[in-house]
Amino acid sequence: MRLPKFPIPAMQFLTSLTYLSSLRIFAEATGNNLDDCKCQPSQRCWPDSHAWSRLNKTTNGALLKTVPPGIVCYQGPAYDKEACEKISEESKYHTWITQSPFNVMQPGWNGNPCPPTGGAEANGTCNTLLGSPVYVINATNPSQVEAGVKFAKKYNIRLIVKNTGHEFLGRSSGAHSLSIWTHYMRDADFTESFKPKKCSKAKAHSAVTIGSGMQWKDLVLLAHPHGKLVVTGGNPTVGCIGGFMQGGGHSPIGSKYGMAVDQVLEINLVTPSGQYITANECENSEYFWALRGGGGGTFGVVTSATIRTYPTQPITVLSQNFTLTSDDTDIWWDWMAYVHSDIPRISEAGLMGYSFIFDNGTGKVGWAAALTMVNGTAEEASDILKPLYANLTNGKYKDHIIYDQQTYTFPDFMTYFVNFFRAERAGSTAVLPSRLLDARALTEDPTFFAATLKKMWSPYVGAYLGHIVGGPGVAQYKNVDMALNPAWRRTYNHFIAATGWDTPDLRDAVVDHARNVLEYNLRKLAPETGQYLNEALYGSEGWQAANWGSNYPRLFSFKNKIDPNGVLYCFNCVGSEKWVESANGSLCRASWA
Numbered sequence: 167m168r169l170p171k172f173p174i175p176a177m178q179f180l181t182s183l184t185y186l187s188s189l190r191i192f193a194e195a196t197g198n199n200l201d202d203c204k205c206q207p208s209q210r211c212w213p214d215s216h217a218w219s220r221l222n223k224t225t226n227g228a229l230l231k232t233v234p235p236g237i238v239c240y241q242g243p244a245y246d247k248e249a250c251e252k253i254s255e256e257s258k259y260h261t262w263i264t265q266s267p268f269n270v271m272q273p274g275w276n277g278n279p280c281p282p283t284g285g286a287e288a289n290g291t292c293n294t295l296l297g298s299p300v301y302v303i304n305a306t307n308p309s310q311v312e313a314g315v316k317f318a319k320k321y322n323i324r325l326i327v328k329n330t331g332h333e334f335l336g337r338s339s340g341a342h343s344l345s346i347w348t349h350y351m352r353d354a355d356f357t358e359s360f361k362p363k364k365c366s367k368a369k370a371h372s373a374v375t376i377g378s379g380m381q382w383k384d385l386v387l388l389a390h391p392h393g394k395l396v397v398t399g400g401n402p403t404v405g406c407i408g409g410f411m412q413g414g415g416h417s418p419i420g421s422k423y424g425m426a427v428d429q430v431l432e433i434n435l436v437t438p439s440g441q442y443i444t445a446n447e448c449e450n451s452e453y454f455w456a457l458r459g460g461g462g463g464t465f466g467v468v469t470s471a472t473i474r475t476y477p478t479q480p481i482t483v484l485s486q487n488f489t490l491t492s493d494d495t496d497i498w499w500d501w502m503a504y505v506h507s508d509i510p511r512i513s514e515a516g517l518m519g520y521s522f523i524f525d526n527g528t529g530k531v532g533w534a535a536a537l538t539m540v541n542g543t544a545e546e547a548s549d550i551l552k553p554l555y556a557n558l559t560n561g562k563y564k565d566h567i568i569y570d571q572q573t574y575t576f577p578d579f580m581t582y583f584v585n586f587f588r589a590e591r592a593g594s595t596a597v598l599p600s601r602l603l604d605a606r607a608l609t610e611d612p613t614f615f616a617a618t619l620k621k622m623w624s625p626y627v628g629a630y631l632g633h634i635v636g637g638p639g640v641a642q643y644k645n646v647d648m649a650l651n652p653a654w655r656r657t658y659n660h661f662i663a664a665t666g667w668d669t670p671d672l673r674d675a676v677v678d679h680a681r682n683v684l685e686y687n688l689r690k691l692a693p694e695t696g697q698y699l700n701e702a703l704y705g706s707e708g709w710q711a712a713n714w715g716s717n718y719p720r721l722f723s724f725k726n727k728i729d730p731n732g733v734l735y736c737f738n739c740v741g742s743e744k745w746v747e748s749a750n751g752s753l754c755r756a757s758w759a
């Protein structure tokens with residue numbers, strides 16, 4: 167028997183015997199009797215039109231054949247100047263993308279098959295084959311999902327899942343695929359005393375059961391009349407229980423309530439073998455474990471889930487700035503390191519939120535933050551930052567840096583959410599080298615921290631994004647066993663050195679810089695933590711260890727057990743190292759797998 171060759175250098179971390187033996191078992195169990203590549207439309211294995219029509223019947227007519235909306239911009243019978251202008255404008259907005267069966271927020275990773283042109287007739291071809299799915303099931307119930315999964319399994323077709331398409335690594339699109347689109351599963355059922363099925367020992371919780379197409383703003387609005395808040399993401403259009411939750415899901419109120427995965431009481435899903443099941447701590451508990459942090463599009467297609475609700479709370483937001491007024495950039499980075507060293511204290515005291523370090527367009531660097539306090543007054547929130555400001559106005563920084571602050575108090579979570587979060591725009595492709603920073607990384611060596619931020623700061627970097635969303639609320643669940651990267655439990659700041667590209671010719675240079683300079687240096691700040699898999703570098707070095715830490719071997723062997731033939735595949739997802747995706751869209755088993 168061949169021993170597997172690890173295709174990825176940082177797989178070296180996985181030397182545990184469990185992991186090695188799971189690979190061996192897999193290699194023996196599957197042998198060589200399967201096709202080595204997923205089927206493509208040009209090939210004989212591809213189902214004929216009768217088979218597709220049968221699938222359409224089984225799904226009650228929910229099958230859509232992909233017609234890229236951008237086709238109206240291309241030379242040929244579909245060209246329509248006005249329609250092209252309209253689609254070019256609409257597709258800049260994420261709200262439109264969530265409503266499109268085919269489009270995703272960052273099509274760049276999948277070759278951007280058919281970009282709208284603004285109006286002009288494009289002379290190239292609208293390449294319908296690469297990047298987009300070939301067919302989409304517009305699913306409204308689990309039996310349609312079951313039919314789709316069984317069909318993809320039977321014909322060996324690549325299967326992907328799209329919820330909103332708000333996705334930084336291209337995982338909700340893919341060439342030559344059948345896509346299950348969950349947008350229209352949108353029920354919401356509130357209860358004061360939810361108990362997981364077959365789980366008499368469980369405590370009852372105030373909760374809501376939602377369909378997998380539910381988006382945060384809609385759920386916030388539905389929860390409000392019940393007097394409830396939900397632990398949302400920081401974006402109105404993101405799907406609540408898709409890749410967001412399954413990858414962990416950090417929240418603007420996470421430092422009090424925990425992460426999205428910490429709220430989940432039960433999940434209904436269709437497994438990779440096409441069975442509709444319920445997973446909770448009492449039944450199918452290994453699915454329940456894996457789906458809470460193991461990543462979307464990997465362990466099944468989630469159709470609904472039940473998450474906790476809480477009594478709504480007043481929210482105070484403290485908006486504040488630091489501006490460098492001199493030319494002394496060394497003192498600036500010194501101050502930034504000091505501010506970061508204070509984050510654990512600020513977080514433990516009850517402030518949480520987002521920070522941005524950016525160039526204001528004139529070469530001047532600045533910091534802005536929106537910090538939130540749950541159930542605190544403006545005065546209580548401001549008091550937390552007083553020691554920081556005292557250091558600024560008394561210390562060596564005082565002739566170089568000024569600050570400004572404003573506070574806003576909202577009577578309830580809904581009012582805060584709708585005022586603070588706007589839908590993101592689509593467009594350029596974000597590249598997100600990032601690291602979870604714990605107290606040690608933030609406080610131990612401010613000189614090294616300052617030098618690192620300074621060294622990485624270049625025209626490549628759009629901004630440093632700080633997500634102060636860990637801390638006490640996330641740490642409180644540290645003894646709950648789930649797939650979420652354990653590093654989250656001691657994280658105070660999920661830090662991204664954000665970069666990106668607009669045109670494909672820049673892709674390689676930007677990704678190389680992101681990996682070799684930004685990711686490399688961020689990891690030196692916190693070698694022992696990890697990263698947030700939903701907001702990490704595309705093709706991150708050693709992504710398995712970085713995304714899941716010590717949970718990876720268990721995730722890998724569970725994936726092998728429930729989906730030995732890779733019915734569900736996505737980029738940098740658990741088990742995806744067994745597959746090789748080529749630029750022409752072919753998806754084939756790695757030679758060792």
Ligand SMILES: *[C@@H]1O[C@H](CO)[C@@H](O)[C@H](O)[C@H]1NC(C)=O
Binds near residue numbers: 222226227229231
């Ligand atoms: C599926 O059936 C519906 C309704 O019968 C039809 O409108 C639709 O075009 C069919 N889809 C495909 C891909 O043929």
Ligand SMILES: *[C@@H]1O[C@H](CO)[C@@H](O)[C@H](O)[C@H]1NC(C)=O
Binds near residue numbers: 289
């Ligand atoms: C396509 O080609 C025509 C004729 O050569 C030219 O006028 C037009 O500008 C081209 N369109 C684009 C978008 O380049």
Ligand SMILES: *[C@@H]1O[C@H](CO)[C@@H](O)[C@H](O)[C@H]1NC(C)=O
Binds near residue numbers: 267304350
């Ligand atoms: C998808 O299904 C929903 C619900 O049946 C329907 O309202 C919507 O128009 C469908 N979308 C497309 C693109 O067919």
Ligand SMILES: *[C@@H]1O[C@H](CO)[C@@H](O)[C@H](O)[C@H]1NC(C)=O
Binds near residue numbers: 489
């Ligand atoms: C950028 O910052 C500098 C220094 O504080 C300030 O003078 C300038 O007005 C700012 N520019 C913008 C566009 O905010």
Ligand SMILES: *[C@@H]1O[C@H](CO)[C@@H](O)[C@H](O)[C@H]1NC(C)=O
Binds near residue numbers: 479541
């Ligand atoms: C909100 O704050 C008030 C006053 O400090 C306190 O009595 C109450 O218990 C707090 N509620 C929650 C949910 O923390």
Ligand SMILES: *[C@@H]1O[C@H](CO)[C@@H](O)[C@H](O)[C@H]1NC(C)=O
Binds near residue numbers: 557561562
């Ligand atoms: C911040 O203030 C404290 C208390 O005055 C002092 O000990 C510390 O050295 C100051 N730190 C900086 C970076 O100025």
Ligand SMILES: *[C@@H]1O[C@H](CO)[C@@H](O)[C@H](O)[C@H]1NC(C)=O
Binds near residue numbers: 487
């Ligand atoms: C922060 O800076 C911006 C631009 O320099 C300014 O308009 C704003 O009022 C400042 N203050 C706060 C609290 O955001």
Ligand SMILES: *[C@@H]1O[C@H](CO)[C@@H](O)[C@H](O)[C@H]1NC(C)=O
Binds near residue numbers: 748749750751752
């Ligand atoms: C796609 O590319 C791969 C790798 O270059 C190659 O092995 C394969 O034959 C190609 N498939 C098709 C259908 O062109």
